[in-house]
Amino acid sequence: MKRTVLAILLAFGFLVSACGQDVSDFLWVENNGEITITGYVGERTDVRIPRRINGMPVVSIGEGAFDGNRLTSVSIPNSVSHIGYRAFFDNRLTSITLPQNVDIQPNSFYHIVYIKYNLNGKWSLS
Secondary structure, X not given: OHHHXXXXXXXXXXXXXXXXXXXXXXXXXXXXXXXEEEEEOOOOOEEEOOOEEOOEEEEEEOOOOOOXXXXXXXXXXXOOOEEOOOOOOOXXXXXXXXXXXXXXXXXXXXXOOOEEEOOOOOEEEX
16 A cells, blocks of 8 residues: 555656646636736746646736746746736746747846847747
């Protein structure tokens, strides 16, 4: 019995690390079946925001959600259509993956290098 429980826990840990970010690292609110990320309590500095939490799509990053978390990399899924004011303010981002059609509020990525969008549909740092 103990070996079975241990095997299940190890398998779960492997799946979490293989699939990316643990959803318990995020604070969120649900509104009409959609998720807004409101905070981050994880230790990782390379963050992959999940497409879904509890079966609901993550559609928004709230105001100040990742402010001052010392992040170096963030990957935001295509499900996200809005990034709030100062959402990633005061981080150390050197790599950002953003959806093509996302509404980015002022100072969302303040204190990092300038982000530009080119005609090929790619976001880049410059």
